[in-house]
Amino acid sequence: MASSQLGTDVSGLSRLRAALPFSTRDWGLLLVAPGAILFSSFMLYPIIYLFYISLTDATFAGSVIGGGAQLIGLENYVQLIADPQFRTSMFTTWLFVAVSLVFKVFLAVGIALLLNHVRVAGKRYMRAAVIVPLGFPGIFTITVWRGMFSDARYGVFNTILGRYNELMSSVSAPELLLFDVPIGFLSGRWEAFFAYVTTEVWLAYPFMVIIIVSALQDVPRSLHEAAMVDGAGALQRFRTVTLPAIKGPVLFASILTAATSFQQFLIPWVFNQGGPSRQNELIIVYGYREAITFNQFGLSAAILIVGIAFVGLFMYAAVRYGGLAEGVGDE
Amino acid sequence: MSAIRAFASFVAAKLIALATAPQRFAVMVQRAVYDVRTGKRTAWDVTKSVLMTLFGLAMVLVLLFPLFWITTASLAEGSRLFNTSGIFPDPTTYNLGAYRWVIFESDFFFVDGDWGYPQLVLGGESGLVSFRWAGTETGPGALFNSLYIVSVTLVAGFGMIVPAAYAFSRRQFVGRKRILYGYVLFTQIGAGLSIATLVALYSLFSTYGLTNNLFILGLFYAASAIPFNTWLLKTYMDNIPVSYEEAAMVDGASFLDTIREVILPLTKPGLAVVLIFVWLAGWNEFIIAQTLLRPENYPLSVELYNIATEGRFSTPWTRFAAFANLFALPVAIVYFAAQRSVEDGLSFGGMEG
Numbered sequence: 001m002a003s004s005q006l007g008t009d010v011s012g013l014s015r016l017r018a019a020l021p022f023s024t025r026d027w028g029l030l031l032v033a034p035g036a037i038l039f040s041s042f043m044l045y046p047i048i049y050l051f052y053i054s055l056t057d058a059t060f061a062g063s064v065i066g067g068g069a070q071l072i073g074l075e076n077y078v079q080l081i082a083d084p085q086f087r088t089s090m091f092t093t094w095l096f097v098a099v100s101l102v103f104k105v106f107l108a109v110g111i112a113l114l115l116n117h118v119r120v121a122g123k124r125y126m127r128a129a130v131i132v133p134l135g136f137p138g139i140f141t142i143t144v145w146r147g148m149f150s151d152a153r154y155g156v157f158n159t160i161l162g163r164y165n166e167l168m169s170s171v172s173a174p175e176l177l178l179f180d181v182p183i184g185f186l187s188g189r190w191e192a193f194f195a196y197v198t199t200e201v202w203l204a205y206p207f208m209v210i211i212i213v214s215a216l217q218d219v220p221r222s223l224h225e226a227a228m229v230d231g232a233g234a235l236q237r238f239r240t241v242t243l244p245a246i247k248g249p250v251l252f253a254s255i256l257t258a259a260t261s262f263q264q265f266l267i268p269w270v271f272n273q274g275g276p277s278r279q280n281e282l283i284i285v286y287g288y289r290e291a292i293t294f295n296q297f298g299l300s301a302a303i304l305i306v307g308i309a310f311v312g313l314f315m316y317a318a319v320r321y322g323g324l325a326e327g328v329g330d331e
Numbered sequence: 332m333s334a335i336r337a338f339a340s341f342v343a344a345k346l347i348a349l350a351t352a353p354q355r356f357a358v359m360v361q362r363a364v365y366d367v368r369t370g371k372r373t374a375w376d377v378t379k380s381v382l383m384t385l386f387g388l389a390m391v392l393v394l395l396f397p398l399f400w401i402t403t404a405s406l407a408e409g410s411r412l413f414n415t416s417g418i419f420p421d422p423t424t425y426n427l428g429a430y431r432w433v434i435f436e437s438d439f440f441f442v443d444g445d446w447g448y449p450q451l452v453l454g455g456e457s458g459l460v461s462f463r464w465a466g467t468e469t470g471p472g473a474l475f476n477s478l479y480i481v482s483v484t485l486v487a488g489f490g491m492i493v494p495a496a497y498a499f500s501r502r503q504f505v506g507r508k509r510i511l512y513g514y515v516l517f518t519q520i521g522a523g524l525s526i527a528t529l530v531a532l533y534s535l536f537s538t539y540g541l542t543n544n545l546f547i548l549g550l551f552y553a554a555s556a557i558p559f560n561t562w563l564l565k566t567y568m569d570n571i572p573v574s575y576e577e578a579a580m581v582d583g584a585s586f587l588d589t590i591r592e593v594i595l596p597l598t599k600p601g602l603a604v605v606l607i608f609v610w611l612a613g614w615n616e617f618i619i620a621q622t623l624l625r626p627e628n629y630p631l632s633v634e635l636y637n638i639a640t641e642g643r644f645s646t647p648w649t650r651f652a653a654f655a656n657l658f659a660l661p662v663a664i665v666y667f668a669a670q671r672s673v674e675d676g677l678s679f680g681g682m683e684g
Contacts (some may be wrong), residue, residue: 028502035491035557036510042554043517050531114390119383121359125352126391128670131399135607135666137615139632140655143639144401147648156400163605202394210673212650256518265526270639284526291530304527311524315516 047308054301069298072131074300085278086303089286095312096193096282097261101254108208109250113242115209116216127213131206138203142270145199149185149271158182188274189279194268196280203267208253215249216242253263255318262311283307345668365501403651405429429653438634442469452600476545477614480555483549485606487555492605496596496652497565501573511565514558525555525619533622542623548614560605567601568594600672607666607673614662632659642679 008201054076058069080086111130115123148156161179168177183197219241227237265284270272274281274289281289284307290302362625363380364581366372394397400419407420408428437610447467453460464471499506499511517524527533575597576589584592595602617632624633635658638651668671 013593026504028498028504028508031498032504032507032510035495035561037489038487038550038554039514039517039557042551043528046528046531047524048536049358049535050528053531053534054556055627085471086526087366105355111390111394114383114387117383118386119380121380121384122352122356126387128667130394131670131673132395132663132667133674135611135663136398136659137611137632137635137655137662138658139615139617139636139639141397143651144397146401146648147404190625205394214675263524286534288526296532301530304530308524308527312516314528315518319512319515 003298011297047305049303050301050308053256053297056298057104058297058301060295072298076298077300077306079303080302080306085281085286088279089281089283089303092193092280093246093262093283096196096200096264099262100197100204101258103197104204104208105202105254108205108212108253109246112209112246113203118212118258127209131210132200135208138266141203141269142266145195145202146186146271149195149198151182151186152186153182155182155185187276189276192276192280193274194272195262199267199271200264201263205255207257208250209255210247211249215246219245224254238288248296255314259311259314259318263307283310294300344667356456360678386408386536401652402656405656408432408649408653429649431649432658433653433657437638438472438629438653439631439648439657440474441472445469447471473629473634474630476628477632479545480549480552480620481610481613483546484552484556485609486610487550487553488560488609489605491557492564492609493602495544495561496568497590499561499565500561500568501576511562514562516532517558518562525551525616529619529622532619536623543625544562545603548620548623551618551619552613553609555616556609560608561610564598564601564605568598571597598661600675603669604663604675607669610662615626 015109055068055073056076057072057073114120115127117123120126150156152157152158158181159168160182161181165178165181183191185191223241224237227241232240259308263284264282265288268280268282268285269288274285278286278289282305286301287307288301289300290296290303335502363372363377366379369375403419406427406429408426433439437444441447445467447464447470449462450465451460451462481546499507536542536547571594575593579589579593587635602637615632617636620630621633621636624630629637635651635654638648638654641647
């Protein structure tokens, strides 16, 4: 009796097992599941919910929670396309990503080459020092940069420019080379944009330097020596030996840091809240502002969904064409 | 115990290396002089090296200028920072007044700097042995909130990242490729995404009654750290040859033995990097914390932001600097000490070439 009971149980189990889409060799899934579930519930679920909010006319947090909001379809998105502020924000965001990326790449490659050069003594200590910005909290370093970019006559950069002016005047340089101090770094549109880019470059270069340096160290010295024997100059050696070695890692780091730049929130928010007069609102700041200051939760959700979609496309392109996910599939 | 000893010897090795650096530098100079004398190197060759080194040094100084500036600023409590005397405050006025303010007046350690001490309570209402703060009327401050959040983030993050990274690197299972692709897509979307979803987060958390809950916030930060760090650790583990495990198995090691004796020791640098990044995820974020928490639960990052934006146009720079230095320094020191590991861990093994 008991044994037959057991028998049916076993056959039932095995039938169940056969019906399942996975087998015992898939137990690795159990190790991955907790993280994936936590991630989905705190990151993916809110995105889906955000998309739902973007389809409603919610005006404040209460109307979202209390269910007082009506579904209005894609009206928020239609309103968005007509909004000139949206176009300004998109344009500024892309410009910010592009300009800071160019400077980042040049600065990081320069630093990495210099701090990996045979002639530089103590380069390991210098490398340790230059990547320090990565270890400080963003709110700290960004506020410090805001202090240095102060509009005040005796702000740090204005003082430096003043000194520079004195120096140039003393050698009677033409007026053209002088600066009109004090510069209102945070109160002019392009001055503020310049300040954003400088700070963003400073925040992002350590990551790039680390990745480029480790790529440079994998280039065997014999390759350089062989090129030297063949009579290649410094420039030619850079083009034929160094560049191929760092091209992949630079592309990789560019994609990752560009995606972060696209979502930059703290710099504009801490500097001047995306000002002056909303001209420098990067996309996330724009969305945040619409919700917090103007109580347009539905519209804000639509903006942020557009922002997330762009970043998603960006990362997808990176995976597809940038080889970002190399080694995911093949083992 | 062995971990503590290993850490101590690591710190000692770092300190010795740092202390003997001048000596090594002197030897290098002597050798250069000798080489020029004996004609092994030309004077111009040595000059080129010196110039390159100076150039590198100048670059490092320029890049680290903001940190240098803010450190001097933290020492200038009581004197005006932006004045005619120049960029740096007058060294003769340096004082530790700002640090005194952080420790004894701000909410950094205890609310309003009213220090207390932990006391064990035997018996009583809340169980057999409980613990309370004695000697303080206002209670523990922002540091303890931060530490609580970070410990939740670290425990939850490590408990989920390390096994998942191992499974991704060594096991085949259904959905592996898809989940990994998903993680890669989300690698760079940590903090920015949290702010983007803030609107939804706030309503969701309110609906489920999860606002003002430090534990949930810690879990949230762990969730935001999962994709990047899992991927990072997975690429790190990929570089450990499978033959090591096979050899251990041939010698009779069980599956758990291979993990304990092969995988974990060889992934140490990767684990160090993940430790730093997961710590930073819980330690630094403040927008979500500010939105979801009430003032009595604010962690250090929110307090720092509040100091930075205290006045509409003026930040109390010296106090901000002192607060920020105490907030950032422990992390920065660990980060600096583990710099070698960070470089190794971030090189993404297979990404080059």
